[in-house]
Amino acid sequence: MKTRIKEYRTKYNLTQERLAELVGVRRETIIFLEQGRYNPSLRLAYNVAKALKTTVDEIFIFDE
Amino acid sequence: MKMRTALLSAFVVALVLIVLLVSLREYYVAIALTVGAVILTRRELWYMMKKRKLPPFDERVRENMKKSARNGFIFFAAASAALMLFYTIDLVYVANRHPVQIMSGLFLAGGLVYLLSYVFYDRVEPKLGEKEVRRLKSFLQVAGIAAGACIASFILHNVASGLLGIEEPVFFVIAVILSPGAIAVGLIGSLVIFARGLVRKQLPSERVSQGDVVPE
Numbered sequence: 001m002k003t004r005i006k007e008y009r010t011k012y013n014l015t016q017e018r019l020a021e022l023v024g025v026r027r028e029t030i031i032f033l034e035q036g037r038y039n040p041s042l043r044l045a046y047n048v049a050k051a052l053k054t055t056v057d058e059i060f061i062f063d064e
Numbered sequence: 065m066k067m068r069t070a071l072l073s074a075f076v077v078a079l080v081l082i083v084l085l086v087s088l089r090e091y092y093v094a095i096a097l098t099v100g101a102v103i104l105t106r107r108e109l110w111y112m113m114k115k116r117k118l119p120p121f122d123e124r125v126r127e128n129m130k131k132s133a134r135n136g137f138i139f140f141a142a143a144s145a146a147l148m149l150f151y152t153i154d155l156v157y158v159a160n161r162h163p164v165q166i167m168s169g170l171f172l173a174g175g176l177v178y179l180l181s182y183v184f185y186d187r188v189e190p191k192l193g194e195k196e197v198r199r200l201k202s203f204l205q206v207a208g209i210a211a212g213a214c215i216a217s218f219i220l221h222n223v224a225s226g227l228l229g230i231e232e233p234v235f236f237v238i239a240v241i242l243s244p245g246a247i248a249v250g251l252i253g254s255l256v257i258f259a260r261g262l263v264r265k266q267l268p269s270e271r272v273s274q275g276d277v278v279p280e
Contacts, residue, residue, distance in 0.1 A: 020120075024120055024122065025120055025122035025123075025124070026119060026120055026122060026124075026125060026186070028124075028186055028187060028190050029122050029124045029125070031190040032124060032190050035190065037190070038124055040123070040124075041123055043123075044122070044123060
């Protein structure tokens, strides 16, 4: 799975720490998500998308 | 609330075991384990001191805690089985220890495995590349297989020697030389990779821009 979290985070000048605070997770979780090494629950994916003012399918790109 | 209760229980159990170890005059073990636990959980402790609350236990952390609990339990069960085996063949250095000391050691070692697994999943793994994770798994497998082979060879050597009436050489060499060597290689290799991940700030490929504010 690829993600565009880093791209959006950069766009809004957010640090990993700040994004983690907004979503209510640890910074390590954001690192995992950015690297595409963790499949989040729908709730977490939604919260991340909301914090980055976009939609889930815009941020998480699934390989067919 | 559940998480707080679980952590509080773990803290109380750890405290009881430390008191037990001190009462058995195993001061160095108690000090080493306490210092080790403080070093490994320093970030959580720092977070609690700074923000007066526990760090967030998000879904990934909860999953990792479950995996760590499983690892700790498997270790505890395997170590207990190995100990019982040593008891049945009456190895002097085990039989001479007080059962409470052995149980304390087992519980503490199981707890340490839990703690290390938790730190690994939570902190070290994101900072390791895929190749490093694969290498770490290989080293751990080598250590695990060698430990199993050591016990198996030990038993087989005794059985073969007993049946044949001679000193059987092959399993003896595996149990006394090859297996301990492989265990050492596996443990040292995995510790080196683990320490590298613990010390590293972030993945080498991510160093330039992972941080923080990059203007548009």
